[in-house]
Amino acid sequence: MKIIPTISDIRHCVQNWRNAGERIAFVPTMGNLHAGHLQLVREAKCHATKVIVSIFVNPTQFGVNEDFSDYPRTETRDCEQLAAEGCDLVFLPTVETIYVPTAQTFVSVSDISKNYCGATRAGHFDGVATVVCKLFNIVQPDVALFGLKDFQQFAVIQTLVRDLHLPIELIGVPTVRELDGLAMSSRNGYLNEQEREIAPQLYRTLQQAHDNLKFGQSIVDVENVAISELTQVGFVVDYFKVARRSNLQAAMPNDNALIILVAAKLGKTRLIDNLWLEK
Numbered sequence: 001m002k003i004i005p006t007i008s009d010i011r012h013c014v015q016n017w018r019n020a021g022e023r024i025a026f027v028p029t030m031g032n033l034h035a036g037h038l039q040l041v042r043e044a045k046c047h048a049t050k051v052i053v054s055i056f057v058n059p060t061q062f063g064v065n066e067d068f069s070d071y072p073r074t075e076t077r078d079c080e081q082l083a084a085e086g087c088d089l090v091f092l093p094t095v096e097t098i099y100v101p102t103a104q105t106f107v108s109v110s111d112i113s114k115n116y117c118g119a120t121r122a123g124h125f126d127g128v129a130t131v132v133c134k135l136f137n138i139v140q141p142d143v144a145l146f147g148l149k150d151f152q153q154f155a156v157i158q159t160l161v162r163d164l165h166l167p168i169e170l171i172g173v174p175t176v177r178e179l180d181g182l183a184m185s186s187r188n189g190y191l192n193e194q195e196r197e198i199a200p201q202l203y204r205t206l207q208q209a210h211d212n213l214k215f216g217q218s219i220v221d222v223e224n225v226a227i228s229e230l231t232q233v234g235f236v237v238d239y240f241k242v243a244r245r246s247n248l249q250a251a252m253p254n255d256n257a258l259i260i261l262v263a264a265k266l267g268k269t270r271l272i273d274n275l276w277l278e279k
Contacts, residue, residue, distance in 0.1 A: 001090065002089045025047050027053045031073060117153075181203035198235075205226050243259055
């Protein structure tokens with residue numbers, strides 16, 4: 001497995017692969033890899049002959065008082081795991097490589113970025129859109145894979161690819177969960193022992209909301225009950241919303257293809273999750 005830190009070297013490698021007729025898959029990550037990331041790599045190998053993973057903790061998607069400086073950097077262990085999965089190349093750039101000091105260009109995806117996480121994390125999705133656009137331009141993959149745990153992020157990137165006519169196939173990979181249902185996340189490591197016992201309630205509440213909607217309860221009632229239940233067990237709820245999966249607008253009673261979205265803090269740790277619903 002190659003480990004490349006520079007743009008010129010990764011472009012040279014990719015060009016050689018293209019000349020040889022290879023199909024290239026790309027998995028962008030911020031490192032501190034877990035089984036969910038490794039599942040993306042396995043899935044990528046089903047769609048391409050070469051797999052590239054980037055490890056880059058992107059400063060522009062962290063807001064004020066968020067955990068950029070504390071975010072775990074585990075590149076050595078990450079690269080060992082990726083090599084074991086058969087990854088072909090790890091792109092490991094510095095912040096200075098991705099963001100030149102005189103940079104004046106940033107990417108913003110309006111509308112779909114403004115609610116949910118976008119409402120409480122100012123500038124977050126501009127940072128995501130900008131770095132993903134940069135990485136796509138550097139790597140120029142045929143296909144890129146993202147986990148669906150952060151569904152709003154996936155929707156933002158889908159919109160970016162569509163609007164900028166980028167020749168990249170996007171694949172969303174279902175959320176990988178712990179045995180107790182908690183969605184795998186690099187931030188789960190922040191939870192203390194007591195919080196870790198409470199955390200699976202987030203997914204159980206999503207499941208209960210799913211069932212209640214199926215049984216005909218109103219969207220407003222389902223949302224309010226879920227927020228109340230999560231609050232009672234110790235979560236500070238950012239949002240718990242039922243939305244249209246197609247555009248993330250608030251769901252109406254006659255909508256069918258839905259997604260239930262939740263973000264909540266447990267102690268200092270912010271957790272997100274979602275569950276799809278077909279009515």
